[in-house]
Amino acid sequence: MRIPVETFRLDNGLFVTFSEDHTAPIVAVNLWYHVGSANEKAGRTGFAHLFEHMLFQGSAHVGSNEHFELIQRAGGTLNGSTWLERTNYFETVPSNELALVLWLEADRMGELLPAMTQEKLDTQRDVVKNERRWAVDNQPYGTMLEKMQELVFPASHPFQHSLIGSMDDLSAASLDDIAQFFATYYTPDNAVLSIAGDFDAAEARRMVTEYFGPIPRGKGRPSLPSMSLPPVFGDRLREVVYDDVSLPRLFMAFRSPVFGSDGYYAASVAGAVLGMRKGSRLQRALVRERQIAADAGAFTFDLAKGADLLVADVTARPEIPVAQLEEEVEREVDLMHREGISKAELGRAIALIETDLVASLQSAGERADRLSMFATYFGQPDLINDQLGRYRAVTVDDVNEFASSQLGENNRASLLYLPRESVESETLLAAAAGAT
């Protein structure tokens, strides 16, 4: 199975990828800007994401909120999202509306600033603060991402600070910040445009050139401090968070090879052996057999710079002492670290990953997003077609090599959530221990 991929670059540096598929009259447009929370300056945490909200507030020829309205009127779906390394904007529409989408994206890439006002900034600041309250502050385990970033990255590292941002930093964001960020990062040479689905390549190329061609190239982006990190934490890291949660939950992170590297695929398969679905080790041992966990899983952050993270995520059963939860997770990790995995475990993991990969490519939006991702991180959108092969090439030895070098005690960071009421009992325990 191969997805057709065509690429070209406009004179202003905009990198364009096309993938045609005429099975349904649907087309997906996807833009990745190579800017994320990592690019924020000190005192402006959360700004990349706040900026994403401002991109829906109109541009020179588009009214406030009109972007949403025009796309929905066209029968399309749309959104945007911000991550540590990138910000993306995407629409899926009936294929006869491709021109509208390209025009809207070009208008905000070319002429956002005339539409920016203090009032719009103030409203979106309130919306984002409410997003923070909703998704982070008033949600059990909602602080996981920012606590994890803080725990596993050194203070000076661009991945260390909160993506959603602090309330104070959000309050401090100004229209000047908007203008500066726009001029620096929202330029054609810092973006990838992908189109997937039902369109005519020659016609689309003409439209892309017409709408995006006149937008001037940027002046280059400031370089980030060094992103590189040693392959392991070097020490055991641990933080306990007392929060408004009902059940203890342990996130145990391991530093792992960057997204796209050979080592990444081995780590990703190791993660699937550990936590993907019912047959994984954590599910089988902790949820099914020993019944100490209510749920268990594992995931990777997919970071393309510095180092990636593999995270095991285990929620305790109500009656289980937290010390036991930690011990039993450690024991499973130790076992994989020391003894590696079997051929059958490898086969199971790769078979599941294969199905998920193929099934996800049914959606035009998903195809466009992955093309943008591989183009943004590696300049090679056709890597989309290498993924199955990369996973199939992973051997037991590759996974065991990863487990042996990166699941050891010098590379574990535990972020442990405990119900707030347990502070008291822990303090009492500590006092009792001190008294003896």
Place this chain on the structure above:
Amino acid sequence: MVATLRPKAGPARSYRFPEFQEDVLPNGIRLITAPVSKLPVVTVLVIVDAGSTNDPPGKEGVAALTAGTLLEGTTELDGAELAEKFEQLGTSVESGADWDSAFAKMTILGDRAEEATTLLGHVLSNPTFPEREVERLKGERLAEILQLESEPRGLADEKFSEFLYAPDSRYSRPDEGSTATVTGLSRSDVEAFYRARYRTELTTVIVVGDMSRANARALITKAFRDWPSGSAEDRRLVATPKTVKRSLHIVDKADAPQSELRVGHVGLPRKNPDFFPTLVMNAVLGGLFGSRINLNLREVHGYTYGASSYYDWRRGPGPFVVSTAVQSEVTAPALQEILNEIDRIRSDRITDEELSLARDYLDGVFPIRYETTGAIASALATLTIYDLSPDYYATYRENVRSVSVDAVLDAAQKHLHPDRLQTVVVGDAKAIREPVGELSLGDVQIHNA
């Protein structure tokens, strides 16, 4: 300089919902097939008329527990071995029950579909419901209930149902059961429920994807040949409201930074003659990003990250609800805006622009909803579960387009009931009690989370 002229839409290419065919197998199971060959993927979805509304009184949660335990053992293989077998084939079967049906669903690569489907049919036809696994899944459900106590969104939804329906309505209790009822369930309850309802005439198998009709038919006929024959009566559903007067329930969560709000009343059943006007009316009111409620609360006032309204479509009258989370300090003004919007859509006609936004969106987005085999299979299940006409999808867009401004006003007046609104606020009672009490939301009751 960017082009200033907005491009116009080109001519639309036609679209048809994937062609499907309905069949009855020799043993009475219904089979729906929709060959789609875009990618080498197949989805198999089994639905059984064995949802939570058929839970016997006092045994709430047994439908969900039965569906959840279906894949936990046969006479030859235990749950761990079964999971291993499916996963070696690159798939895992998700099973569960909602109000109206039980389901088992898997998506798999085409060349492994035959083996996995054969196994699926065998497992679903011969479950042993091992005691240990029944008890484990009960334990996991109890853990989930405990989690809900500290999860404001889920808690608000659950409390809303509890305050909305009369205590003898199945809808007033969680579909997967409460601590008391789940604790009381046993292996024999599960087995009895399975024997009663997992029957050929209550079962539909849906196969969508890269497999021919003939192959699907042969495969399903063989794989499900042991399915117990027969049928069963549906339990009578009570869905009366708890009260027809407005009332306000504050579920206290001390120092919560936000209030989770649910405002609504008992709605109407999925199968009803006003479905399309009600759908379009709700899209304008709170169904779309550009709806009145979202634009008002989010984009005008910045009270929230998002606000929406929906009818929870079920066989019986599910809830109509406006749902949002707002900063604690603005709880009262946000509730007032919600009340105003419900009144406004009942008193004045919506504008032509509002109508066209909702209609054009629902019409245009139609093909985008059915890009995957999983989504097509779910759409076909909807036809069966709600007993909709086979041409429902073929005529959907036409039906949406024929809704008028007057039909929307009529739907709003008939199907929104401001006098019966029930309001649930999960939030900081001491901060919001007073300002919220001043709104005319009815008698106030304060509850502990």
